[in-house]
Amino acid sequence: MIHGRDLIVALDGVAIAGAKSCKFNISQNFISTCSPTDGRVKDKHPTDYDWNVSVDCLVPSSNLSVALTDKLIAGTKCLLTFTDGSGQNRAGWVYVKSCDENGPVGSLASFSASFESTGALFKYMLFNNGTFPHDGQGFELSISQNKIHYDYDRDRHEGPYVVEIDPSFAGKILMTTSDVWAAYFHEEDYVTEMMYNQDTQGLEESAFKFGNSDTVIELNATMQYCTIVCNTKPHIILLY
Numbered sequence: 044m045i046h047g048r049d050l051i052v053a054l055d056g057v058a059i060a061g062a063k064s065c066k067f068n069i070s071q072n073f074i075s076t077c078s079p080t081d082g083r084v085k086d087k088h089p090t091d092y093d094w095n096v097s098v099d100c101l102v103p104s105s106n107l108s109v110a111l112t113d114k115l116i117a118g119t120k121c122l123l124t125f126t127d128g129s130g131q132n133r134a135g136w137v138y139v140k141s142c143d144e145n146g147p148v149g150s151l152a153s154f155s156a157s158f159e160s161t162g163a164l165f166k167y168m169l170f171n172n173g174t175f176p177h178d179g180q181g182f183e184l185s186i187s188q189n190k191i192h193y194d195y196d197r198d199r200h201e202g203p204y205v206v207e208i209d210p211s212f213a214g215k216i217l218m219t220t221s222d223v224w225a226a227y228f229h230e231e232d233y234v235t236e237m238m239y240n241q242d243t244q245g246l247e248e249s250a251f252k253f254g255n256s257d258t259v260i261e262l263n264a265t266m267q268y269c270t271i272v273c274n275t276k277p278h279i280i281l282l283y
Contacts, residue, residue: 052098054137054158056103056219056278059098059107063153067125067133069094081282087170091220094135096125097157108144108154120141122217123158124167124280134167134282135160165214170206173231182238184253184274186221191225191253195241203274207231210266214283218258224273225253226260232269 051058052065059065064208071092084137102108114121115138124134137158146152183194184202186242207230208216227234237245252260262269262281271279 044238051124051126051128052096053095054121055112056122056124056280059100059156059260063100065096065098065125065281067094067096068274092164094160095140095158096123096154096160099153099155102144102146102154108142108189111139111156112142115142120161121158122265122280132167133164135164135281136162143174149250168281168283169214170208170281173205184225186223186255189248191247193238193241193243193246193268194237195238203272204276205231205235205270206279208262208269208279208281209270210262210269211264212281212283213247213262213264214281216258216260216269216271217280217282218271218273218277219279220273220277221256222277223253223255224258224271224275225250227251227270227272228268230268231270233268234272238272273277 053059069092072090073087074090075087078084078086113119118138120136122134122136123137124132126132132281137160139159140159141155143155144152149166184203185192185194223248227246228251229237229249234246237249252258260269260271262283271277
């Protein structure tokens with residue numbers, strides 16, 4: 044049994060707080076043609092589809108209603124995720140279509156919002172980020188003169204964080220971070236081994252992308268592995 048509390052909507056990685064109900068809708072359109080073999084009947088052929096999401100929630104102590112209203116006024120494009128706790132994990136790009144806030148005297152204030160989709164609806168997967176196994180050894184990435192650098196003697200209490208992603212999904216990795224990161228064409232164990240061995244040349248040769256801000260990484264069938272290393276814990280979601 045799936046309960047209403049299992050339905051979770053998040054915008055740009057942040058769950059909509061205080062939600063008491065939500066609705067996910069998807070529908071498709073058809074064109075009709077006259078059947079050449081079945082007499083006075085019509086054949087239906089699917090053309091396009093559309094989807095949308097709406098939520099009703101109590102107004103939390105956060106600035107949720109203000110933030111959504113600001114996104115509506117600015118016409119901000121956002122990433123929305125929806126899950127029901129049973130494998131129905133969907134994601135896509137939306138705009139805030141409408142906001143409504145009300146609160147009768149003596150009752151809790153409520154807030155509702157609807158989201159208009161733009162583009163495809165994807166499946167999605169969130170990735171947990173494993174901490175680099177220190178064993179007394181610190182490590183940090185940095186960027187200088189458009190080149191990735193490796194500091195093997197950095198004293199860190201935690202991090203960097205390492206995650207291996209299966210590229211067979213052939214989708215898009217959306218990573219949110221404000222720290223230095225790098226992506227490699229090898230499995231996690233091989234990348235961490237090069238770090239332990241301070242194999243700077245091997246790391247440089249296997250790194251296919253790096254940066255210090257949010258990014259999109261395209262996965263394709265030619266990649267066997269994709270491992271991401273980031274100094275601090277990033278938010279990583281795979282759309283496929």
